[in-house]
Amino acid sequence: DAGITQSPRYKITETGRQVTLMCHQTWSHSYMFWYRQDLGHGLRLIYYSAAADITDKGEVPDGYVVSRSKTENFPLTLESATRSQTSVYFCATQLAGGRGETQYFGPGTRLLVL
Amino acid sequence: AQSVSQHNHHVILSEAASLELGCNYSYGGTVNLFWYVQYPGQHLQLLLKYFSGDPLVKGIKGFEAEFIKSKFSFNLRKPSVQWSDTAEYFCAVNAGNYGGATNKLIFGTGTLLAVQP
Numbered sequence: 045d046a047g048i049t050q051s052p053r054y055k056i057t058e059t060g061r062q063v064t065l066m067c068h069q070t071w072s073h074s075y076m077f078w079y080r081q082d083l084g085h086g087l088r089l090i091y092y093s094a095a096a097d098i099t100d101k102g103e104v105p106d107g108y109v110v111s112r113s114k115t116e117n118f119p120l121t122l123e124s125a126t127r128s129q130t131s132v133y134f135c136a137t138q139l140a141g142g143r144g145e146t147q148y149f150g151p152g153t154r155l156l157v158l
Numbered sequence: 159a160q161s162v163s164q165h166n167h168h169v170i171l172s173e174a175a176s177l178e179l180g181c182n183y184s185y186g187g188t189v190n191l192f193w194y195v196q197y198p199g200q201h202l203q204l205l206l207k208y209f210s211g212d213p214l215v216k217g218i219k220g221f222e223a224e225f226i227k228s229k230f231s232f233n234l235r236k237p238s239v240q241w242s243d244t245a246e247y248f249c250a251v252n253a254g255n256y257g258g259a260t261n262k263l264i265f266g267t268g269t270l271l272a273v274q275p
Binding site for chain 1: 201
């Protein structure tokens with residue numbers, strides 16, 4: 045059972061390029077999330093999705109686009125990468141709604157924007 | 159706005175020492191509280207969580223945390239740390255009314271724990 049997979053695990057790109065980070069889950073969890081992890085900031089929510097075709101902004105959505113046409117996939121696209129988007133990106137899932145539900149995290153994608 | 163504060167950014171302990179990591183949040187309503195751990199090179203894993211009931215929560219690997227509502231705190235404790243506890247620890251709160259949604263976790267900035275053998 046793979047759980048949550050993220051690809052690529054490492055990515056180097058240049059400013060202005062479009063980059064897509066993939067997240068795939070095998071659990072059929074309803075909710076999916078994208079976070080970025082930066083030193084001194086902890087994890088910050090970029091976007092989340094409550095179900096297929098339902099997405100909403102988090103704390104730091106600018107410069108990112110998401111889609112969720114299928115329950116199991118939640119790609120994150122940087123439309124025109126900037127150096128400030130150098131970060132570690134984590135995808136997470138949650139079985140259902142509810143404040144006490146646990147979020148499960150993927151292995152992360154390390155992105156370097158030159 | 160809701161926030162989570164972890165005042166200890168770096169902690170260095172010797173094996174067998176006791177651990178307490180502070181976590182304070184700002185939110186006046188009902189909250190759910192979580193501690194996640196990130197071992198070097200790995201993804202975040204849930205250590206424990208508070209949903210309701212007993213404010214003393216037991217987690218995996220001998221960790222526990224106490225929810226003190228009057229102090230808006232959820233400190234993580236372990237009586238005797240091991241070298242394998244070296245990791246980064248994140249406190250998080252799910253404040254139900256945040257932004258109208260119920261599933262947005264707000265994370266603290268993390269505490270890096272180094273345990274010396």
